Amino acid sequence: MIGKETTAGRVTKFTFLGLWLVFSLFPLYWITVTSLKAPGDIFAFPLAYWPERFSLENYQGLFGTADFGTYLVNSLVVATVAGAVATAISTLSAYVLARFEFRTKSALLMAALVTQMIPSFIALGPLYLLMTDLRLVDNRLGLVLVYIAVCVPFCTVMLRGFFENIPDALEEAAMIDGLSRFGALVRVLLPVMRPGIVAAFIFNFVNCWNELFLSVTLMNSDSNKTVPTALNGFISSFNIDWGSMSAAAVLTILPTMVLFAFASRHIVQGLTSGAVKG
């Protein structure tokens, strides 16, 4: 019970929530509509909120003249591999940080917070030189390694919150039943953690999928570009081809939105479980 709700209060509440929903979704609607207009109709007056004719011309252009399919595959590969490895690594460190007390623990957590403060641009030059030495410039593996490092700190903190929400008694019972600590982790804890791990993976995937500046710096050949880099290429010329741009934007947003739609509950829980505890 959170106090009584008056009719006037309900009206205000749902009006506001409704307006916010429209505000949240309208830009997405608009970019989708734009992408489905024939290129000539995009600049027609008056603006068509529901076009008379729909056209896939903008999308055809992306896969014909531009090589958007390659960029999508690149992004998919890089984000999947980096997201998965980062999640695995973070699961290990999160487990340790949630279940053990040791002297360097607060220092490690502080080191994770500091990574959030570092503007990626200060690291770009040396990172480029390092990757040159490792012969990983313009190489998808190189981007994967860097993205793992980007994802791990926040993912660790997020998963640590999940681990802490699981009572110690669960593993203790498993260990009394004869499992080793590691066995208890693998056989008991990880299955319980699965929603959290899936959420962390999706969060990582989306972050890597969306990353721009590192990708622009490290990937120079056209066949290695990721989606954000390709989008950036669209606007570096003086005129933006808004038809292609809208279609590309829709194709870029769609996969991450589908993932979020499936996992938003878990992601929400993942984001909050760590922070609410403080």
Next chain:
Amino acid sequence: MSTPSTPDAGTAPSVRKEGAPPGRGTAGGRRKREFTTRQGLLIAAFMAPAAVFVALFTYYPMIAGSQMAFRNWNLTDLTDTSWVGLKNFREVFTDPAWSTVVDNTVLWVVGSIVPQLVIGFAIALWLRRRFRFRGLYQALIFFPWAISGFLIGILFRWLFNSEFGVVNDLLQKAGLIDEPIAWLADPQTAMIAVLIANVWYGVTFFAIMILAALQSIPDELYEAAALDGAGKARTLFQITIPYIRTTLALTVLLRVIWIFNFPDLIFGMTGGGPNDETHIVTTWMVKITQQGDYGKASALGLLVVAVLMVFAVFFLLATRERRIPARGTGKRGVRS
């Protein structure tokens, strides 16, 4: 599944409803373990991969990049990379654009975080009571979070387009303006436009975090307040806000850091233009990097880290938790 020994353990996170109290976790309840050498090895082995990746690809380049701030490091002429002391910092501070950049950064952070917090808080309060489709509603307003800042910039660049932008069209249809506004051509309206885009993006994060925290407040507190005849405002300021202050503080801290370090949206939307008038520190860094002056860009980067660290320390000290007696006394407050 193994024997759940606490009342709550049966609902492991996989099935716990969203409304479940995140509680104070095991804090306080956890014994400090004395660990054996074997466990010490396990800790080291489990931490090692994360530590190696972050050290190699985040900390090493950052530290290596930091020394560029004190060197003459310009891609246009790499023959002389000598130590120049504070020259790069002097150049930053004496740049004619610097005061605009600082003003914009402050405006960008404050002008984004305040509306995000206020609107997010309101939405969280309104979402607290269950209603049909609440889950769907949450999922839908969460969508902006799936999009990259850069793409959001492009999206809003199209919406605010002076000729074919839907914002002008809607405002004209509503009779609010007579002539289309060239939003992104005028520095002032351009700043308003990027702030609107960032608020669009960031409100949900606050709403979600605050909603989760709200759900950890025991109902008994509200019942007691109602018995005392406390009004809505008093309940909000004396129960709700004090109870969730830890979450509020941490969310604000994290968001300030992220927003401060978030060139992507402005980069996609205005590119810092018109005439460099919408640059914040980090987009300014992007521009200087693109011009090849890594020394000056690194100096800016060090300034960013320094400012954020000082801010974080002061913020954490200022909002340090003073335990309120009510916490943990409610039936739902203590779990696990």
